[in-house]
Amino acid sequence: MKKYEIRQNGDNEMIIAFYFNKKSLIIPSLIWVSFLILIISITTPEKFLDVLFSLILFLLFFGYLLFEDYFEWYKHKYHILSIRNEDFYINNVFHCKLYKLQSINIMYLNTRHSNGWMLYLDVFPISSNDYIIKKRLKEKEAHEIAEKISIFLDRNVKVES
Incomplete structure (x- = not known):
């Protein structure tokens, strides 16, 4: 190609x-979604609000690292x-x-x-x-x-x- x-x-x-190559987004997407599901399933409802801000920041940073190639391509x-x-x-x-x-x-x-x-x-x-x-x-x-x-x-x- x-x-x-x-x-x-x-x-x-x-x-x-x-x-x-859009197929290269499949594995990072699966990793990101599975990690999100893992964290949500581990966290109890009482502690979920306590870690919500940290969770959002971590997932944004982790998502940026996984999709960095896509963001660079989109810019140029x-x-x-x-x-x-x-x-x-x-x-x-x-x-x-x-x-x-x-x-x-x-x-x-x-x-x-x-x-x-x-x-x-x-x-x-x-x-x-x-x-x-x-x-x-x-x-x-x-x-x-x-x-x-x-x-x-x-x-x-x-x-x-």
Whole structure:
């Protein structure tokens, strides 16, 4: 199964869509629901109100950890990159002037909750205007996508260590 699709509409628009394997949500959903049922069945009705707040916080945190891949995909699932009159737009929202776009960067993330390759657009000057295309990519996918974007935007690919 293909994990992404890149289409180019003329010289001024590129669409990047990432796909998600919904079958991968079955096991986390079963774990989350069974854990919820286990906690509710163990807790007596008298103590249930005492632990309700802690239970809600724990289940929200546990749910986030189990469904983190889905949340990351949902945040970065679709991008429309377009160039209009030397302005650069992402998802039809002005992002920056095209000359400020420095490079397409690939960086390896090795954090507590996410590891893999991150692909983002570097904007000059150093600011919070950098745009993340996708996190948790495999190295080969990150390089393939970066090359296609670099050809479209006429910018270099920079691999950070």
